[in-house]
Amino acid sequence: MCAVLDWPIVSVPADPAVLAGLDAWRSLPVRQQPTWPDQTALTAVSERLAASPPLVFAGEADALRDHLAKAQRGEAFLLQGGDCAEVFAEADAGRIRNKIKTILQMAIVLTYGASMPIVKMGRMAGQYAKPRSSDQETRDGVTLPAYRGDIVNGHDFTEASRTPDPQRLLDAYHTSASTLNLIRAFTMGGFADMRRVHEWNKGFTVTPAYRSYEGMANEIDRAIRFMSAAGADFDALRTVEFYAGHEGLLLDYERPLTRIDSRNGNPYDCSAHFLWIGERTRQLDGAHIDYFSRVHNPIGVKLGPTTTGDDALALMDALNPEGIPGRLTFITRMGAGTIRDALPPLLEKVAADGRPVLWVCDPMHGNTITSSNGYKTRRFSDVIDEVRGFFEAHKAAGTIPGGVHVELTGDDVTEVLGGAEEIDEIGLARSYETLVDPRLNHAQSLEMAFLVAEMLRERTA
Ligand SMILES: O=C[C@H](O)[C@H](O)COP(=O)(O)O
Numbered sequence: 001m002c003a004v005l006d007w008p009i010v011s012v013p014a015d016p017a018v019l020a021g022l023d024a025w026r027s028l029p030v031r032q033q034p035t036w037p038d039q040t041a042l043t044a045v046s047e048r049l050a051a052s053p054p055l056v057f058a059g060e061a062d063a064l065r066d067h068l069a070k071a072q073r074g075e076a077f078l079l080q081g082g083d084c085a086e087v088f089a090e091a092d093a094g095r096i097r098n099k100i101k102t103i104l105q106m107a108i109v110l111t112y113g114a115s116m117p118i119v120k121m122g123r124m125a126g127q128y129a130k131p132r133s134s135d136q137e138t139r140d141g142v143t144l145p146a147y148r149g150d151i152v153n154g155h156d157f158t159e160a161s162r163t164p165d166p167q168r169l170l171d172a173y174h175t176s177a178s179t180l181n182l183i184r185a186f187t188m189g190g191f192a193d194m195r196r197v198h199e200w201n202k203g204f205t206v207t208p209a210y211r212s213y214e215g216m217a218n219e220i221d222r223a224i225r226f227m228s229a230a231g232a233d234f235d236a237l238r239t240v241e242f243y244a245g246h247e248g249l250l251l252d253y254e255r256p257l258t259r260i261d262s263r264n265g266n267p268y269d270c271s272a273h274f275l276w277i278g279e280r281t282r283q284l285d286g287a288h289i290d291y292f293s294r295v296h297n298p299i300g301v302k303l304g305p306t307t308t309g310d311d312a313l314a315l316m317d318a319l320n321p322e323g324i325p326g327r328l329t330f331i332t333r334m335g336a337g338t339i340r341d342a343l344p345p346l347l348e349k350v351a352a353d354g355r356p357v358l359w360v361c362d363p364m365h366g367n368t369i370t371s372s373n374g375y376k377t378r379r380f381s382d383v384i385d386e387v388r389g390f391f392e393a394h395k396a397a398g399t400i401p402g403g404v405h406v407e408l409t410g411d412d413v414t415e416v417l418g419g420a421e422e423i424d425e426i427g428l429a430r431s432y433e434t435l436v437d438p439r440l441n442h443a444q445s446l447e448m449a450f451l452v453a454e455m456l457r458e459r460t461a
């Protein structure tokens with residue numbers, strides 16, 4: 001997040017038609033929104049949000065778009081990771097630091113293993129709204145609204161907690177701001193300096209992945225010492241660009257945080273650098289597609305196993321009709337057993353169209369299962385197999401596998417089955433903490449990075 005920001009002396013005002021368009025979604029079908037019981041409170045909160053400073057700058061979103069354009073062309077690779085659902089009470093320094101360290105470690109494994117620049121992005125500092133399969137949840141005969149993420153309601157199973165509360169939009173804004181502040185401090189203040197690769201491993205449990213990382217960090221150290229002795233200047237390695245993204249789901253939050261870029265009069269959603277539209281809200285005639293077609297951030301769309309080539313083209317027409325490089329990312333989440341059949345027709349159709357798209361693999365959301373002891377989980381082997389299928393399909397089509405999108409945490413949780421620590425169904429009970437979907441823990445995340453580095457190395461070989 002260190003784009004050069006030119007602060008213009010003369011502001012370009014927005015075209016009134018562009019401003020009016022930002023509210024067109026209100027008259028379209030909109031899915032997965034809460035029913036706010038108090039509309040007056042919602043209006044007051046929206047006004048507060050609209051008057052608050054933006055969380056990111058438009059210039060930073062533009063810089064990210066350029067990086068994503070490089071990933072599209074195979075000159076970089078996107079790593080996006082973080083919680084399924086961030087939780088306000090867990091936005092503390094220790095957890096945020098562990099997540100950043102984990103993503104930095106994964107990025108360095110990929111950079112070193114595949115000699116490829118990695119674009120680093122968190123599912124962080126705003127990932128508070130969740131689409132749900134069901135609007136309600138029933139426990140022991142009591143039915144309450146489903147938990148829709150901390151920005152909407154609380155997870156506790158009481159009527160008070162589950163009732164949507166607009167004040168939570170302000171809490172989400174402030175928690176995003178403090179999270180982003182810490183991310184900026186960690187990545188711009190010297191902590192992310194590549195000469196400190198060893199320190200990013202400190203404090204984590206010693207696992208096989210931890211040891212592999214130590215080995216690689218020793219090699220990097222040696223290479224840096226050699227290059228320094230040879231006169232190279234490593235000060236450029238002091239800081240790291242780290243971007244923030246979340247699902248652009250809750251339009252009552254995204255709309256007031258949308259601002260007009262004074263450089264050119266264009267609207268940007270300044271709640272994050274990157275917003276994606278979920279599998280459940282990507283209807284062509286729906287509110288989400290309309291809204292995000294009007295803001296200038298780089299935008300992602302999740303594509304599940306039933307997506308057709310024509311759906312993909314229609315999404316390109318809606319979100320990136322002119323084919324601006326880096327503007328549109330397709331995040332496929334097909335399932336390990338499906339990707340090898342479902343992805344190739346999409347790749348073929350999009351390649352024939354010619355407009356650029358960044359293809360990213362989410363190997364999590366198509367591989368969710370329930371364990372026999374009742375946990376919502378995923379198998380590490382399925383996650384890796386889906387990434388493998390993604391690389392295979394791109395190789396066969398002659399297209400570029402441009403990134404991975406992963407649900408992970410830097411903490412030592414037990415939510416995903418398998419990995420080198422061989423977490424089994426009984427083991428899930430040890431430290432199952434997620435409020436929605438299961439996340440890779442620190443060791444599983446590192447292990448994944450080593451495996452993806454190999455796939456990426458083969459791609460570039
Ligand atoms: O990350 C998202 C979840 O997969 C989605 O919200 C659905 O979860 P659910 O089936 O538990 O409602």
Ligand SMILES: C=C(OP(=O)(O)O)C(=O)O
Nearest residue numbers: 084278279280302333365
């Ligand atoms: C809900 C999510 O994904 P999808 O829209 O792909 O189901 C998510 O990324 O948490």
Ligand SMILES: [Mn+2]
Nearest residue numbers: 084407436437
């Ligand atoms: Mn999820």
